Amino acid sequence: MIAMNYRGPFRVRTDRNKPEPRIEHPNDAIVRVIRSCICGSDLHLYHGLVPDTRPGSTFGHEFIGEVIEVGGSVVKLKPGDHVLVPFNIACGTCSFCKQQLFGNCHESNPEATAVGGIFGYSHTAGGFDGGQAEYVRVPFADVGPEIIPSGMDPDDAVLLTDVVPTGYQAAEMGSIKKGDTVVIFGAGPIGIMAAKCSWLFGAGRVIVIDHLEYRLDFVRNYAQCEAYNFRSIGDPVLFLKKATDFYGADVCIDAVGCEAAGSALQTITGRKMLLQAGSATALHWAINSVKKGGILSIVGVYGPTGNLIPIGNVVNKGITIRANQASVKRLLPKLIDHVQSGRIDPKAIITHRIPLEEVADAYHIFSAKRDYCIKPILIPPSARA
Amino acid sequence: MENSEERFKHIKGWGIDAPSLYELTYPMKHYTGDDHQRLNYERTEQQPVNDEILVSNERPRMTTVFGTTVPPSGLSGKIRRKAFKYSEGSYGHWLPLILADRIQVIEALIDDVKNGYFPNLFKERGLAAEWKYNRNGMIRNTIIRVGLIAAAAIIIAKRKTVQAQNSD
Numbered sequence: 068m069i070a071m072n073y074r075g076p077f078r079v080r081t082d083r084n085k086p087e088p089r090i091e092h093p094n095d096a097i098v099r100v101i102r103s104c105i106c107g108s109d110l111h112l113y114h115g116l117v118p119d120t121r122p123g124s125t126f127g128h129e130f131i132g133e134v135i136e137v138g139g140s141v142v143k144l145k146p147g148d149h150v151l152v153p154f155n156i157a158c159g160t161c162s163f164c165k166q167q168l169f170g171n172c173h174e175s176n177p178e179a180t181a182v183g184g185i186f187g188y189s190h191t192a193g194g195f196d197g198g199q200a201e202y203v204r205v206p207f208a209d210v211g212p213e214i215i216p217s218g219m220d221p222d223d224a225v226l227l228t229d230v231v232p233t234g235y236q237a238a239e240m241g242s243i244k245k246g247d248t249v250v251i252f253g254a255g256p257i258g259i260m261a262a263k264c265s266w267l268f269g270a271g272r273v274i275v276i277d278h279l280e281y282r283l284d285f286v287r288n289y290a291q292c293e294a295y296n297f298r299s300i301g302d303p304v305l306f307l308k309k310a311t312d313f314y315g316a317d318v319c320i321d322a323v324g325c326e327a328a329g330s331a332l333q334t335i336t337g338r339k340m341l342l343q344a345g346s347a348t349a350l351h352w353a354i355n356s357v358k359k360g361g362i363l364s365i366v367g368v369y370g371p372t373g374n375l376i377p378i379g380n381v382v383n384k385g386i387t388i389r390a391n392q393a394s395v396k397r398l399l400p401k402l403i404d405h406v407q408s409g410r411i412d413p414k415a416i417i418t419h420r421i422p423l424e425e426v427a428d429a430y431h432i433f434s435a436k437r438d439y440c441i442k443p444i445l446i447p448p449s450a451r452a
Numbered sequence: 453m454e455n456s457e458e459r460f461k462h463i464k465g466w467g468i469d470a471p472s473l474y475e476l477t478y479p480m481k482h483y484t485g486d487d488h489q490r491l492n493y494e495r496t497e498q499q500p501v502n503d504e505i506l507v508s509n510e511r512p513r514m515t516t517v518f519g520t521t522v523p524p525s526g527l528s529g530k531i532r533r534k535a536f537k538y539s540e541g542s543y544g545h546w547l548p549l550i551l552a553d554r555i556q557v558i559e560a561l562i563d564d565v566k567n568g569y570f571p572n573l574f575k576e577r578g579l580a581a582e583w584k585y586n587r588n589g590m591i592r593n594t595i596i597r598v599g600l601i602a603a604a605a606i607i608i609a610k611r612k613t614v615q616a617q618n619s620d
Contacts, residue, residue, distance in 0.1 A: 075557035078576040092499040092517050118549035119532070121522040122560035140497070158516055161493050162486040174495065174516040177507045179540055184517070191549075194505070194519030206499075206517040240480060341550065372546050391480060431578020437585035 069447060070125045070200035071426045076115030077434075081424050085125070088196065088204035093140035096208035098150065101450040102225040103130035103198040103423075105433050105443050106154075107255045108368045111325060112189060113430050116338070116345055116370060119178065119190040127445075128154035128186040129229045130198025131221060134208075143209045150212040152205055153395030154229045156184035156193065159210035170392030175206065181371060182392070191371065199426060201447045213399050216407065223406050225444060226413035231402050233366050233393040234260025234322070238268050240364040240389035241318035245269035250307055250316040250356055252349040254282035254294060256416055256442045257366060258322035262290035263411060265320075274310065276303055276352070278328055281439045289415060297329055307356040315358030323349035324367025325374075333375065344370030354380050365390035419443035422451070504529075506536045528556035 070085040088097055109126050111117050134148045144150065157164050158174035163183075175184030176193035184206070187197015196203060205212060215224045234257050243249055249265045251258050254277035265273045273292035277283055283294040300306040307316060325345020326338060329352075337346035353363050354377050363386050381388065405411045418441045421429040429443050460466040486493065495516050503523040507514055524532045531552040538544035564571050574580070582590050 074560060074571065074576055075554075077578075078557075078571075078573070079578075080571070080576045091520060093497055095517075115550075115553065118546045118553065120553055121528075122553075122556050123522040125521070156517070158496060160496060162489055162491070165486045165493070166484050167482045168480070173491070175518075177505055177511060177515040177518045178536075179508050180510045181540055184515075184519070190506070190519070190522075193515075194521055196519065196521045207496075236480070370546075371540060372543065387476075389477070389480070394480065427576050427578040428581035429578075431581045432585065434578075435582065435586070437581060 068201040069423055070196070071127065071423070071445075072122075073112065073120065073124045073126060074122050077113065079113065079126075079427050079430050081426050085200065087202050090136060090138045091204065092206055093138040094207055094209055095138040096134050096141060096144055096150075096205045096212065097136040098130075098132035098152065098198075098203050098205050098212075099135050099449065100130050100132040100198050100201060100203055100447050101149070102132075102221050103127045103200075103445045103447075104225055104228075104230070105199070105429055105445065106229060107257065107433075108188070108324065110430075110434050111345070111368055111370075113434060114326065114338075116325060116341070117189045117191060118371065121190060121194075124187070124189070124194075125196040125200050126187040127197030127199030127203075128188055129225060130186070130203065131215065131225045131228065132198070132203070134212075135202070137208060141208045144212060144214075149215045150205075151215050151224045151228050151399075152186070152198070152203075153211045153213070153232075153399070154185055154188075155211070155392060155395055156186065156195065156206055157210050157396060158207055164210075167394055167397040168391070169211075169394045169396040171394075179371070185392075199423065199445055201423070201449060211396060213396075213403075216403060219403075219407070220414055222414035222417055222444070223412075226416070226442075227399065227402055227406065228395065229393065230256045230260055230416070230442070231406070231411060231413050232395040232398045233257050234262075235264040235267075235398055235402060235405075236391070236393040237261040237320045237322060237364050237366040238264040238270075240366075240391070241265070241268070241320060241362050242389075243268035243270050243318055246271035247317035248272040248274070248311055249318045249320065250274045250276065250353070251320045251322055252276050252327075252353055253322035253324075253367065254279065254286045255322065258320075259286045259289055259416055259441070260411075260413075261320050261322050261366070262286055262292045265318075266291070267405070267410065270318075274307070274316070276307075279436060282441060285416075285441060303329070303352050304355040307352075311358070315361060316356055317358060318362050318364065319353035319357040321349045321353045321363070321365045321367040325369045327367075336375070343374045344372040345374065347374035347376050350374065350376050354384075354386065357384070357386055359384045360386070362387045362389060366393070416442045417444055421445055423447045506532060508540060509536065510539055526556070526559050528552040528559055531555065 156175040157169040157172040172183035184193035327348035330348040333346035535548035
């Protein structure tokens with residue numbers, strides 16, 4: 068089959084003869100991929116920042132498709148069903164899954180305990196092949212996959228596998244109260260969605276900080292929020308203090324993660340020398356911009372070692388930090404309703420529809436922010452027919 | 453939970469402010485008390501282990517399912533096996549894994565050539581897209597890089613010439 072093949076940092080290619088996946092557990096399903104996305108966190112893999120990312124792996128944790136085969140114990144799905152597949156692989160029976168922490172499943176990733184299994188996200192997340200391929204193995208088929216509601220646009224459905232739930236949960240973890248000022252660092256797909264969703268919780272003011280003008284323009288229009296370029300406002304922390312009557316934001320959201328720009332020290336030590344788990348610039352700014360007693364919500368992805376952040380200020384300001392991988396399955400019923408009712412329009416953030424065979428170009432365009440790229444999706448040949 | 457109330461009944465007011473509604477992570481976590489069961493939950497059928505799968509030493513057993521892509525092999529595999537002797541809280545775990553990743557890039561390149569496949573590095577790096585969308589920048593960067601390499605080569609050549617003259 069055709070599949071994306073990681074060859075090393077900044078190098079991927081399309082394989083045309085990768086063996087098709089097979090049922091390896093009675094609750095597996097094999098899904099023919101119809102749409103898959105490249106996620107901003109795939110770029111951390113692409114840039115070689117995530118340990119245990121082995122050449123030969125296929126990335127892709129955001130995908131939808133058609134079930135073509137199911138294992139012997141699968142009862143909820145049958146061949147022919149069209150499903151959206153949450154990026155987290157969850158067993159549904161461990162203590163964490165029972166408490167709806169589906170992003171923290173303890174039975175899907177032998178190689179680490181801190182993170183549950185994730186499709187196509189290195190061996191640190193379980194060593195599963197991902198959906199940037201024609202076919203993919205989906206474990207726990209009775210637990211994660213959700214049948215796509217009839218009439219739902221596939222482009223909307225594929226963004227419900229990660230982008231919308233992660234953006235929504237970022238806002239949810241902020242415990243936003245009516246009238247709150249919410250500051251979001253990062254105008255990538257997740258930051259854009261977090262801005263949009265912050266209004267659903269009653270935010271009184273939503274501010275997005277980034278350095279790419281085209282993304283700031285996009286988020287201003289898409290999420291009806293304020294957006295500022297940190298390269299033109301001076302010290303972002305001081306700017307935000309002034310913008311909030313020197314009080315600080317009620318809620319700050321880090322939607323950037325380990326490849327943040329804006330600090331030479333963080334960039335050199337985190338992204339170039341790998342002396343820390345990526346650059347923590349956005350986290351730094353968020354801690355210093357939130358009010359005393361405020362809430363910091365983190366959905367940006369960081370590596371497993373450590374980062375330079377002002378933890379003393381977290382203590383002195385009494386900040387509550389909330390963070391997690393999105394629990395997609397928990398959120399799906401609510402988010403499907405938001406999409407169907409028109410409160411969220413996910414597909415509007417898709418800027419590039421690229422054939423799977425051109426995956427190397429797709430990664431470069433997204434990574435280098437070429438052609439005003441916000442969200443690229445990959446379409447396998449069988450889905451184009 | 454019933455046992456806990458019995459166990460702490462001698463402490464006046466024990467647990468009075470701890471209903472699940474005040475779970476700090478609510479509504480992200482629907483507290484059920486299952487945490488107190490630890491890992492003693494009912495597991496589904498075990499996926500057969502047919503390939504080498506490295507397991508975190510912070511786990512008592514193999515997980516119910518796991519990915520089977522790219523089992524450890526070669527020098528990088530040896531390093532990975534060593535790394536898994538250390539816990540996830542240790543640099544001894546993560547830094548060797550990054551080293552193994554880099555070594556496996558070379559191993560994969562050698563395998564490609566052995567199999568008669570010569571990777572198109574220009575294409576794999578997506579430079580066709582760079583040429584399409586950032587042609588001027590690409591030309592500028594190439595000129596700068598070539599210039600720097602040429603300058604470095606000239607400096608090294610001159611130093612060697614001077615050293616040779618001094619030794620004469």
